[in-house]
């Protein structure tokens with residue numbers, strides 16, 4: 259199948275047959291590692307959630323450094339008449355100050371289009387752009403479904419985007435460069451991988467948004483596609499300022515359940531992109547059942563905040579069913595907070611979005627991409643969770 263490169267690496271061919279999904283049993287997010295049960299929302303928040311977050315740091319994404327007091331920002335361009343007068347365009351430079359001598363700072367750019375007509379500070383969508391900069395072109399010379407900024411602004415949201423590669427390059431041997439170089443001089447098994455670095459970058463954008471009177475930092479939705487979706491979910495887990503996460507076709511290491519071993523598996527993703535994760539994750543290729551976490555627990559770490567998972571029918575590499583099931587199995591954690599999930603567990607129908615209480619899901623026709631259709635659904639969902647607040 260196109261987009262299924264696993265076999266090139268001497269790995270077992272990926273499975274695309276639902277009938278061949280192995281029997282598996284998922285770890286229970288509402289049980290502590292010692293086997294005792296989580297009693298209530300407080301128990302979850304104060305004890306189980308930190309335990310689970312730590313398991314994901316140690317085994318999957320790695321541990322990011324403490325960033326307190328390490329972010330600076332300045333607006334380097336301002337155009338109050340962008341999008342034909344509908345928006346103010348800002349180019350914000352976000353600076354991260356490191357701790358290592360000789361690697362003192364890293365600056366990256368965030369583009370923001372803020373609606374000029376707004377009742378107060380605007381809610382926003384921040385895209386973790388894992389494609390080329392032209393996919394989120396603030397001049398709008400290049401327009402496309404990957405970042406339909408006009409549509410966001412027309413519906414009252416600021417449209418913001420940064421290129422994840424400006425924070426940490428998407429390369430195997432990149433640990434000594436980008437934001438990693440500011441903090442670490444070597445890579446150990448629990449060191450933060452590239453996805454954690456991108457998530458860290460998104461959090462630093464939130465630091466800047468908190469200081470921007472035009473934006474409401476309490477109403478920020480993160481959007482990421484594919485590897486960007488994996489990083490957006492992890493950012494939402496690490497940073498509870500994030501109000502909503504929309505993970506588009508985030509697949510293995512994102513919303514898809516690892517234990518299903520459908521499409522891309524832990525072995526494939528580690529062979530292809532080992533730098534995305536902490537070193538310890540590689541040991542779980544083909545051993546998903548002994549990994550102390552699965553991806554429904556990543557979704558659960560967002561509770562009770564709003565979460566949206568999106569799949570594409572032909573994107574079997576990302577396991578649409580496994581992405582959907584992560585939401586289903588995160589629901590018990592949302593229920594602790596009195597929040598409903600999807601509303602129904604029936605198999606989703608292509609082109610029929612399911613927007614429940616705190617969770618939204620759709621599977622659209624077509625293949626692997628972030629499209630206008632996906633954004634329109636995220637906007638509908640955000641209207642309930644962000645706009646009306």
Ligand code: GCU
Pocket residue numbers: 261388483484485486507508509510522527530575
């Ligand atoms: C590859 C990778 C996926 C990833 C995707 C993307 O297909 O195996 O895990 O999500 O690239 O980022 O587009």
